[in-house]
Amino acid sequence: MADSPVIGITTTLNESDGFQRVNIEYIKRIAACGAIPILITPVPGGVQRNRELAHEVIGMVDGLLFTGGGDIHPKNYMNVTLRCIHEAMHPGEPYVGAEESVYGKPRKLSDTASDCVNCPVDDALRNIVDEVVPHQVTQVVDGRDVVIPSGASSIPCLDGLLAVNDERDGLELELARLAFDRRVPTLGVCRGMQVLNVALGGSLYRDLKVCGITDHDHMQEKPYTDALEPAAVVKGTRLAKILEGNEMGRINTIHHQGANLVAAPLVVNAWGEDGIIEGMEVEAGFMLEGWLDPHPFFMGVQWHPEYLGAHEPLFDALVAAASR
Secondary structure, eight states, rough: OOOSSEEEOOOEEEEEEEEEEHHHHHHHHHHHTTEEEEEEEEOOOOOHHHHHHHHHHGGOEEEEEOOOOSSSOGGGGGHHHHHHHHHHHSSSSSSSOOOOOOTOBOOOOOOOOOTTTTOOOOOOOOHTOOOOOOOOEEEEETTEEEEEEOOOOOOGGOOOOOOOOHHHHHHHHHHHHHHHHHHHHHHETTTHHHOOOOOOOOOSSSOTTTTTTSSSSOOOOSOOOOOOOEEOOTSSSHHHHHTTTSOOEOOOOOOOOEEEEEEEEEEEEEETSOEEEEEEEETTTTTOOOOOOOOSSSESSOOOGGOOOOGGGHHHHHHHHTTO
């Protein structure tokens, strides 16, 4: 390995202008920690081509930073949600759908609803997730105003999906699974945290307010350097040690989705005041078959630490793990 570790940073596609971008704050944080930032972008050719690309990329980096951006397509976690609903409504009756994640059964940790109160619990939801009709709308994605394709559907929680991109999903979900399996140090921010959770078998609320999970608006206005939202770190977690305390105080938030079922290898490390999951990390001591040691660093946060100087230790921790 080179003296300075290489950290791969994922990008967001701006559909209207036809370019891939990444917020400069991510690059500045990684460079300030002494690492070499490189951008990882999906390529034309469909989902499978990008899954293959992930296998080529994983050997080129010492660590990964999954950035914020548009929404993960619900088809990537819909069977997780439907399985959970089916098992609750029909105990002992086998679920006919996708196989359970190789990482194990996800966990319901929040006291909020088991899923969106606006969603049907039958095949109607599964059938409609591929029917997102694009139209142009200006939205804030990852802290920047961009013109993106959004969705319109007859199911409220699927109306308003932001910047859905199958090729990005294909690349990042596969890359996250590879990073976990191969013990590559990884940090996910906002969408990036959601990618880590979905990749390992978790699920999401497709819109926190529309789904009836919270009345609070998590789409903060600028400046994002203002930490306005109350949140608390879970005692004893790695995040608590990194931030040198068990009380985070306040964070910034720029998201409309959130984690629902938590993937089996992960635990929640931060909660919002309204019960929304604000962070997760690999469970201490979790071991996969073939590992000689636990994963060195696999963590996601729902807020945007790249704007907050007090949270720079998160990037220090990523680079330190990638340097070993």
